[in-house]
Amino acid sequence: MVSKENIIAWLEEVCDPEIPVLSLKDLGVLRQVDQINGQWIITITPTYSGCPAMKTMEVDIIKKLHEYGIENARVEHVLSPAWTTDWLSDSGRSKLREFGIAPPEDEVDKSVLFADPTIVPCPKCGSRETKMVSQFGSTACKAHYQCLSCQEPYDYFKCLK
Amino acid sequence: MKIDALYNYVLRMGDDSLILGQRLGEWCGHGPILEEDIAVTNISLDLIGQAMSLLDYAGELEGTGKDHDALAFLRFEHEYRNALLLEQPNGDFADTMVRQFLFDAFRKPLYEKLIGSSDAQLSAIAEKSLKETRYHLKHSSEWVIRLGDGTEESHERAQKALDNLWRYTDELFSETQEDESLVLAGIAPSMKEVKAIWLETIKTVFSEATLQIPTNNLKFEGGRKGVHSEHLGYLLADLQYMQRAYPNMKW
Numbered sequence: 318m319v320s321k322e323n324i325i326a327w328l329e330e331v332c333d334p335e336i337p338v339l340s341l342k343d344l345g346v347l348r349q350v351d352q353i354n355g356q357w358i359i360t361i362t363p364t365y366s367g368c369p370a371m372k373t374m375e376v377d378i379i380k381k382l383h384e385y386g387i388e389n390a391r392v393e394h395v396l397s398p399a400w401t402t403d404w405l406s407d408s409g410r411s412k413l414r415e416f417g418i419a420p421p422e423d424e425v426d427k428s429v430l431f432a433d434p435t436i437v438p439c440p441k442c443g444s445r446e447t448k449m450v451s452q453f454g455s456t457a458c459k460a461h462y463q464c465l466s467c468q469e470p471y472d473y474f475k476c477l478k
Numbered sequence: 479m480k481i482d483a484l485y486n487y488v489l490r491m492g493d494d495s496l497i498l499g500q501r502l503g504e505w506c507g508h509g510p511i512l513e514e515d516i517a518v519t520n521i522s523l524d525l526i527g528q529a530m531s532l533l534d535y536a537g538e539l540e541g542t543g544k545d546h547d548a549l550a551f552l553r554f555e556h557e558y559r560n561a562l563l564l565e566q567p568n569g570d571f572a573d574t575m576v577r578q579f580l581f582d583a584f585r586k587p588l589y590e591k592l593i594g595s596s597d598a599q600l601s602a603i604a605e606k607s608l609k610e611t612r613y614h615l616k617h618s619s620e621w622v623i624r625l626g627d628g629t630e631e632s633h634e635r636a637q638k639a640l641d642n643l644w645r646y647t648d649e650l651f652s653e654t655q656e657d658e659s660l661v662l663a664g665i666a667p668s669m670k671e672v673k674a675i676w677l678e679t680i681k682t683v684f685s686e687a688t689l690q691i692p693t694n695n696l697k698f699e700g701g702r703k704g705v706h707s708e709h710l711g712y713l714l715a716d717l718q719y720m721q722r723a724y725p726n727m728k729w
Contacts, residue, residue: 363525363606364532365523365524365609366524366527366528366530366606366607366608367524367526367527367528367530368523368527369523394600396531396599396602396603396605396606397598397602397605397606398605399603399605399606399609399640400606401600401609414561446604450513451513451514451516451517452517452519452520452613452616452617453513453516453520453613453617454516454520455516455525457520457524461513461516475613477609478609
């Protein structure tokens with residue numbers, strides 16, 4: 318007899334295709350697991366509306382459950398409550414840093430038009446002397462930064478609230 | 479009746495996002511610098527993602543089983559309801575950034591107000607999209623200031639872009655008679671309120687950018703009724719080519 322806990326534990330093995338050190342649970346994308354009329358329904362929420370990784374995650378979830386012998390599963394999407402970087406787990410944050418991506422910092426309210434860019438410490442050397450190169454980076458969820466101490470260019474997983 | 483009104487409302491928003499998203503995608507590989515190539519296509523991706531949510535919902539309201547793909551790829555020009563502003567050609571980088579800023583400054587307060595909508599799905603889409611739109615507005619307003627208050631050449635081009643695009647802005651706030659039923663039902667905000675916030679934002683940014691808001695009263699509209707400029711047909715030819723040439727293809 319497969320329990321909901323089994324399913325959740327198996328899904329911990331499914332990772333973000335673009336940030337392979339993060340599981341969907343670390344990322345906060347996995348919202349709910351239910352069983353209705355014998356069918357498992359896995360509910361996920363997108364990080365960004367147009368995130369192309371969502372489709373891959375969906376396929377990966379179904380594939381992973383197949384490996385454990387679950388044939389009858391379906392993935393559903395939910396928009397509300399909207400995903401925020403606060404849902405990134407603490408272990409997710411340290412995994413990001415080890416991977417070379419700076420985890421989200423608490424930022425000032427984005428409704429302020431002329432706010433200075435946030436100080437994001439370098440994930441390599443820890444220096445706070447860094448600069449934002451661009452608010453938009455290699456994926457929808459990241460900005461592009463550079464360390465002025467060790468010169469390392471790096472991705473910053475930007476704060477979304 | 480209210481379902482029809484809501485369908486049209488959501489379709490208009492979805493088309494605004496889709497058409498501008500497609501326009502921005504044209505910059506892919508042509509950005510003035512690598513970072514902007516990436517930024518503009520990121521924003522395009524967010525807009526197309528928002529269009530997917532909005533068009534899926536429009537399809538659901540219409541009730542004939544159309545999903546976002548059917549609505550994006552299989553309609554004719556006169557069936558699109560985007561405002562004329564969004565189909566205008568990219569022009570130079572100033573044209574693109576001024577167009578983007580005029581739209582972002584409109585979308586942000588619209589989403590803020592739609593979060594309070596009595597329609598749960600519209601509220602959910604707004605809650606999700608607002609977070610992305612804040613980044614878009616910050617990006618476009620910074621560029622408008624940099625270009626306007628930059629060199630003589632960039633100032634001139636940004637002012638020219640504003641002079642050219644200004645005539646299309648009024649249409650963003652146009653309301654139909656059936657929209658009034660949505661406002662009364664607490665589903666949609668009054669566009670007058672949205673416009674007041676928009677005006678405040680653009681005055682602040684254009685003043686910082688040393689750009690003059692045009693004083694002429696020339697107004698162009700038609701997109702909301704399906705009467706488009708000649709530019710939309712070419713855009714759709716590009717957007718729809720694969721589905722038209724190979725119906726129902728998937729990849």
